[in-house]
Amino acid sequence: MLLRDVAVYYGGFRAVKDVNLDFGRREITALIGPSGCGKSTVLRCLNRMNDLVRGARVAGSITYHDQDLYGPKVDPIVVRRSIGMVFQKPNPFPKSIYDNIAYGPRVTGMKPGSMDELVEQALRGAALWDEVKDKLKQNAYSLSGGQQQRLCIARCIAVNPDVILMDEPCSALDPIATARIEDLMIELADRYTIIIVTHNMQQAARVADRTAFFTAEADATTGERTGLLVEYDRTGAMFHNPRDRRTEDYISGRFG
Numbered sequence: 652m653l654l655r656d657v658a659v660y661y662g663g664f665r666a667v668k669d670v671n672l673d674f675g676r677r678e679i680t681a682l683i684g685p686s687g688c689g690k691s692t693v694l695r696c697l698n699r700m701n702d703l704v705r706g707a708r709v710a711g712s713i714t715y716h717d718q719d720l721y722g723p724k725v726d727p728i729v730v731r732r733s734i735g736m737v738f739q740k741p742n743p744f745p746k747s748i749y750d751n752i753a754y755g756p757r758v759t760g761m762k763p764g765s766m767d768e769l770v771e772q773a774l775r776g777a778a779l780w781d782e783v784k785d786k787l788k789q790n791a792y793s794l795s796g797g798q799q800q801r802l803c804i805a806r807c808i809a810v811n812p813d814v815i816l817m818d819e820p821c822s823a824l825d826p827i828a829t830a831r832i833e834d835l836m837i838e839l840a841d842r843y844t845i846i847i848v849t850h851n852m853q854q855a856a857r858v859a860d861r862t863a864f865f866t867a868e869a870d871a872t873t874g875e876r877t878g879l880l881v882e883y884d885r886t887g888a889m890f891h892n893p894r895d896r897r898t899e900d901y902i903s904g905r906f907g
């Protein structure tokens with residue numbers, strides 16, 4: 652997925668500008684930076700989730716499989732199937748564990764050889780099967796927060812996506828549940844492209860192949876704060892040898 656000179660507006664307010672990124676296939680990319688620099692805004696553009704926000708507008712180009720993601724013939728519902736999203740707070744449906752997974756394949760008209768098998772595969776893929784295999788008919792709300800988040804990941808992979816977007820997926824979880832999700836992300840990157848927004852720099856350092864650092868700067872005349880991409884590199888290089896002073900200040904804790 653390729654972003655060229657992307658800017659995002661909410662009405663007349665430019666939330667983020669100058670975003671040029673080329674996400675690596677089957678890699679994990681972390682978007683980091685201080686609060687309000689536009690990380691979630693950029694993430695939501697990648698599967699046209701911002702279409703659902705009144706007044707939101709994307710300028711520049713986002714190309715996915717050589718196609719303009721915002722082209723007139725592109726159906727955002729189809730986009731969201733191949734570019735899935737996992738949110739900050741686990742948001743399972745108020746249904747059984749089984750039905751949470753089977754829902755997407757059913758509504759999208761997938762014809763799996765066997766739904767039972769598909770459900771098992773998705774739950775195995777999200778490292779949850781062993782914990783839930785004897786209670787598939789139980790309500791998803793009976794699971795712990797970390798299990799619910801893995802269920803949401805299983806629900807996402809059940810419709811066979813290509814890319815998984817994750818918006819601070821561990822921020823509501825304890826360190827043990829966080830570690831499990833991080834391990835899972837690394838496993839999933841064998842099959843999927845993963846883009847994650849995180850506030851946690853250690854998390855970016857642990858899981859991400861590449862990291863994009865954003866910041867927000869105030870316009871000298873209007874005072875309006877707009878996010879921008881400062882630096883994008885392999886995570887090791889970014890953390891050990893940042894090219895931009897603003898990145899260095901942020902990762903060394905001098906700012907943000």
Ligand SMILES: Nc1ncnc2c1ncn2[C@@H]1O[C@H](COP(=O)(O)OP(=O)(O)OP(=O)(O)O)[C@@H](O)[C@H]1O
Pocket residue numbers: 661666684685686687688689690691692693704878
């Ligand atoms: N729906 C919206 N309508 C109007 N402005 C918005 C909307 N969503 C975000 N913004 C604004 O866009 C800017 C970027 O917000 P965004 O949530 O993308 O930043 P972020 O880097 O993800 O922040 P955080 O780390 O706090 O989640 C902020 O100024 C925010 O107030």
